[in-house]
Amino acid sequence: MxxxxxxxxxxxxxxxxxxxxxxxxxxxxxxxxxxxxxxxRDYVAAGATSFITNTFRTTPTSMGDEWRRGLIAAxxxxxxxxxxxxxxxxxLAPVDDCYRPDLSPPDAEDRHRVVxxxxxxxxxxxxxxxxxxxxxxxxxxxxxSVATGLPVWLALxxxxxATLMSPSALRRVGAEAFEAGAKCVLxxxxxxxxxxxxxxxxxxxxxxxxxxxxxxxxxxVVPLHRARRAGLAKRMVRWRDQGAHALGLCCGFTPQDLARxxxxxxxxx
Numbered sequence: 001m002x003x004x005x006x007x008x009x010x011x012x013x014x015x016x017x018x019x020x021x022x023x024x025x026x027x028x029x030x031x032x033x034x035x036x037x038x039x040x041r042d043y044v045a046a047g048a049t050s051f052i053t054n055t056f057r058t059t060p061t062s063m064g065d066e067w068r069r070g071l072i073a074a075x076x077x078x079x080x081x082x083x084x085x086x087x088x089x090x091x092l093a094p095v096d097d098c099y100r101p102d103l104s105p106p107d108a109e110d111r112h113r114v115v116x117x118x119x120x121x122x123x124x125x126x127x128x129x130x131x132x133x134x135x136x137x138x139x140x141x142x143x144x145s146v147a148t149g150l151p152v153w154l155a156l157x158x159x160x161x162a163t164l165m166s167p168s169a170l171r172r173v174g175a176e177a178f179e180a181g182a183k184c185v186l187x188x189x190x191x192x193x194x195x196x197x198x199x200x201x202x203x204x205x206x207x208x209x210x211x212x213x214x215x216x217x218x219x220x221v222v223p224l225h226r227a228r229r230a231g232l233a234k235r236m237v238r239w240r241d242q243g244a245h246a247l248g249l250c251c252g253f254t255p256q257d258l259a260r261x262x263x264x265x266x267x268x269x
Contacts, residue, residue: 133159
């Protein structure tokens with residue numbers, strides 16, 4: 001099983017980095033590379049085995065002419081921070097806002113093809129189409145990424161409060177993604193307490209699946225209360241035992257949360 005690292009964006013905010021929209025965390029690859037590097041190293045120390053590049057907003061839409069430089073910097077920062085045997089997943093985001101599927105453009109596949117190829121050229125091991133709520137754009141991003149020749153994962157989000165996609169809809173999109181060439185389909189960036197039905201929907205597909213939920217409560221950047229961490233760990237251990245291919249943490253969690261989770265996930269039973 002792959003243990004994914006945790007969020008970089010909310011961790012940058014927790015460490016005092018200003019993250020103005022629309023680029024959000026992407027500018028930090030150029031303005032605060034030392035902090036990005038330190039965060040990745042903290043996830044290495046926490047026990048992660050697979051890592052996601054800080055390229056979620058390194059796109060022409062979010063960064064303009066600087067997008068490619070930011071993308072390359074992010075890949076280089078992660079590669080220099082992680083062990084040489086660790087898997088590096090290049091994050092590819094929706095063209096517009098991940099929580100506004102109504103804004104998905106009709107030419108999304110062409111736009112994703114450009115970013116996917118840039119990730120491949122920068123040297124990632126696989127592409128993670130990440131935090132997609134629009135069914136058509138999710139599958140288009142998979143097709144565009146498969147064209148690079150790299151393995152492709154897809155992470156679908158029902159939104160922080162599970163209002164953007166039902167479990168049955170997520171299952172349908174997951175099935176289409178597998179048909180389009182995805183190697184693993186995950187659910188991400190939904191409150192961990194609301195994730196169970198989505199996890200079961202993916203598990204029923206029969207392919208490789210995984211999950212990396214968020215901390216809930218609008219991504220509060222303070223460590224979770226011990227009781228909430230315990231509930232998270234129990235769920236994650238259950239998902240591991242059900243055969244999850246990859247598990248990790250999304251917005252609002254910290255390297256410390258991942259370290260505690262890693263201790264539980266490496267135990268048997």
